[in-house]
Amino acid sequence: MKSLGSGEPNVCLLQQHSENFFQYRAKLFDPYSFFCNLLISYLFPMSRKTSLEYINHVIKLEDILLGLLSEALGLKSNHLKATECDKGQMLACHYYPACPQPELTLGTGKHTDPVFLTILLQDQSGGLQVMCDNQWTDVTPIEYGLVVNIGDLLQIVSNDKFVSAIHRVVANKIGPRISVACFFSSVSPKMFGPIKELISEEKPPLYKDFLVADYLTKFFSKPLDKTGLDLFRL
Numbered sequence: 309m310k311s312l313g314s315g316e317p318n319v320c321l322l323q324q325h326s327e328n329f330f331q332y333r334a335k336l337f338d339p340y341s342f343f344c345n346l347l348i349s350y351l352f353p354m355s356r357k358t359s360l361e362y363i364n365h366v367i368k369l370e371d372i373l374l375g376l377l378s379e380a381l382g383l384k385s386n387h388l389k390a391t392e393c394d395k396g397q398m399l400a401c402h403y404y405p406a407c408p409q410p411e412l413t414l415g416t417g418k419h420t421d422p423v424f425l426t427i428l429l430q431d432q433s434g435g436l437q438v439m440c441d442n443q444w445t446d447v448t449p450i451e452y453g454l455v456v457n458i459g460d461l462l463q464i465v466s467n468d469k470f471v472s473a474i475h476r477v478v479a480n481k482i483g484p485r486i487s488v489a490c491f492f493s494s495v496s497p498k499m500f501g502p503i504k505e506l507i508s509e510e511k512p513p514l515y516k517d518f519l520v521a522d523y524l525t526k527f528f529s530k531p532l533d534k535t536g537l538d539l540f541r542l
């Protein structure tokens with residue numbers, strides 16, 4: 309990866325490096341970022357109001373999706389919700405500046421999301437790709453459409469019935485591209501693992517039980533070529 313000093317704010321430049329992407333994400337939890345976020349929300353109260361309004365709508369959609377996903381697993385519709393796997397929400401707003409040499413870099417490197425579910429809003433620029441049958445496939449933007457990603461943690465609790473989406477964002481000469489990802493995960497200090505109702509002699513658990521906090525610590529310090537799933541696979 310090459311650094312492309314385009315004069316845009318640092319936070320956007322970090323998005324140009326897949327190596328830095330998750331370090332940057334991890335930094336969202338540090339006191340410095342916390343302070344910056346607080347400052348931004350006071351400097352731009354409209355953006356705070358709009359973000360909260362948006363999150364509240366997305367949470368309603370996510371409630372419906374969790375119900376449908378539970379039923380798809382053959383469970384009661386309130387099953388996943390009852391595990392509190394969505395109690396924590398994080399909104400990440402991405403800004404990808406136009407890139408003069410897109411062939412030398414990526415917008416966001418290949419990864420799976422270290423959460424249960426992601427609901428993503430992307431503009432019309434394009435660039436998001438998902439790995440499908442070992443091939444990168446464009447996720448063509450649909451106006452007013454949202455992209456829903458299964459994250460690693462939903463793959464684990466479903467004991468591989470659901471598969472987390474491997475995705476990336478390619479860089480683009482035309483820009484900027486803007487996307488808003490709403491991540492859903494647990495904030496409780498409780499153990500998660502393959503759902504008992506999905507386990508049988510024929511389908512033994514494929515993963516160890518884990519705390520989300522431990523999962524994240526390991527996820528952010530793992531080598532980039534490993535997936536988050538490898539960390540807890542039995």
Ligand SMILES: O=C(O)CCC(=O)C(=O)O
Nearest residue numbers: 400402430436477487489
């Ligand atoms: O910008 C995008 O479309 C995707 C961003 C993404 O994959 C993420 O935030 O995890």
Ligand SMILES: [Fe+2]
Nearest residue numbers: 419420421475
């Ligand atoms: Fe992602």
